[in-house]
Amino acid sequence: MDYRTVLTTCPYCGCGCGLYLEVLDNKVTGTIPCKTHPMNQGKLCVKGWNVHEFVHNPNRLTCPLVRKNGSFAEVSWDEALDYTASRLKAAKERHGSRSVAFMASAKVTNEENYLLQKFARAAIGTNNIDHCARL
């Protein structure tokens, strides 16, 4: 039996509370607020206390999907990535860089947002990138 706690940051609102995820045999089983964190000092809201619950939800996406004949088919990563990259390139070549647009995310990390805008700007050549800051 392998039990650990991992200090991380809550993914809900903009507070950014510090919390420990309890991990038992590669499953997240609970949440403990961090007492020394500058934002929450040992407290959490109802969403924060239950933040581990959606992680192992059976509805999580576990396999890349490509639409074939109207419905989704499970495919390999190679197929999904090749398909996506070639179609993005094709749109760019046929209709210009401005025909491709990206929605970045207020949910993913700084590092991931950085890479996505770099991908949009350097690889595709467009500044068409925005996220739901306004929503």
Add this chain to the structure above:
Amino acid sequence: MAGLAAAFGSGAMTNSVAELEDSDCIFIIGSNTTSSHPLVAEKIFKAKKRGAAIIVADPRRTQIASIADIHVRQNLGTDVAFINAMMHAIIKNSWHDTGFISQRTEGFEAFKENINAFTVDKMADVTGICADDIVKIAQLYANGKASSIVYCMGITQHVSGVDNVKSLANLAMLTGNLGRESTGVNPLRGQNNVQGACDMGGLPNVYPGYQPVNSEDVRKKFETAWSFEISKDAVEPDSSEEKSSMGLSADVGLTIPEMLKGLGDGSVKALFVLGENPMVSDPDTNHVRKALQSAELLVVQDIFMTPTAEMAHVVLPGACFAEKDGTFTNTERRVLRVRKAIDPPGEARQDWQIIQDLSSLAGYPMNYESPDEIMNEIAKVTPSYGGISYERLEGDGLQWPCPSLEHPGTGFLHKERFTRGMGLFHVIDYIPPDETVDDEYSFWLTTGRTYVHYHTGTMTRNSPSLNAEMSEGFIEINPSDAEELNLAQGQWVKVASRRGEVIVKIIITDTIGKKVVFMPFHFIESQANLLTNPAFDPTAKIPEFKVCAVRIEKMVKAQH
């Protein structure tokens, strides 16, 4: 953000959350703080206990309103009228800070002349707030030694969103409540990393660190940093396509409403969506659906099969927060570590690896070993993140600006000078909401969040404890309106706007004012955004989620 950036030179929250505890007066407008930012509310409770005056302006009597010294309900979309009237009272009674105004600001004379017209009595009629309350609020705020303004989407999600924010900036400058501890203009960021997504250049007009795409120097800097020549040869087609084949594009890109419009008119062909759900989060869902259906390629990278993902050509399974290393930047500009606890499920992959592989396949190779390495590159090209490294983020994290490895980070902004130099007063006139009530649509609808759910519900509605707490949508209606329509508690009603209709249960409560109704937007099956108005602020492009006109009809038969 655009409003604060214009006034101060930076769009970020000016002060830190913990400083609220020591404020003398906290003016909360358009923020349901206990529901949407519970741990900020906790600091406000502490301030209240210390004796701070708490003022809340909100069309609903929210939980934070119930502890306020004064709670007023402004008519929907009349915030500029209200704030201008406060400032009229402040100037008339000489409660303003002349020293601060002369030393730290510009544009005061034109501003003052405009405010002349916004007499308290006239604005009392427009806002529905009684004149005495306007003056009392103005006095409390102006006379606090350290007064803080806290606001959220109730201020920004209007066609006048930028004007509302600029008005709050005017109010803080007028009273010298900036550049000191426990003061400031403090927008609460609704999502865990909305600050970071902006900081990282997830915006059509700026690179990371708000460096404008149409500045040649900035572009050259990024062309060098990103060794842009590599991709030029690899990706560009033979035909020389506009200026982009010569380097990075100087053209400001499209905002989300413009992307949706572009999909509709055929100028945008492909849309890549990372962890967003416009089918639920954006106004006028029918319009969004049509736009997404027009896409020749729709790619969605997410952790659940969201309503947006269901429409995609390709769905790429990413990792959730518990499965990744990285950083989030919270509402007070604090960069915080996210640490991997477990592996992603099945074949789901790290989002940074998915993007990296796509980029390499598209002809622009990326070869990062870890998020740590990406952060080192961010620090190199982003001045405000210059001193940030994973090593330094152990402990409390760091608040930007943090320009060098020796820099301790910054608790509050604009200490001796504003980011733009002088603080700029704006002349702001009152513009009514885009849509107003009439005989056919006689109720004002406003939307927001609940304490138990989050945004489009992708995570919280998949959490059994949270979904058990609140498993369906509702609409709040005042008892007198319910009586007039002969409605009973829990009854189903049809709510219709000019754009769509939904069927939903009613909650009769006097927390909402007369002729105003409230719906949360978390619930796809009774979706508030089928009703909302996509009219948006001309500058910030924020839709007017907080105001539209609806009709309420009693359902003859019960719905199941």
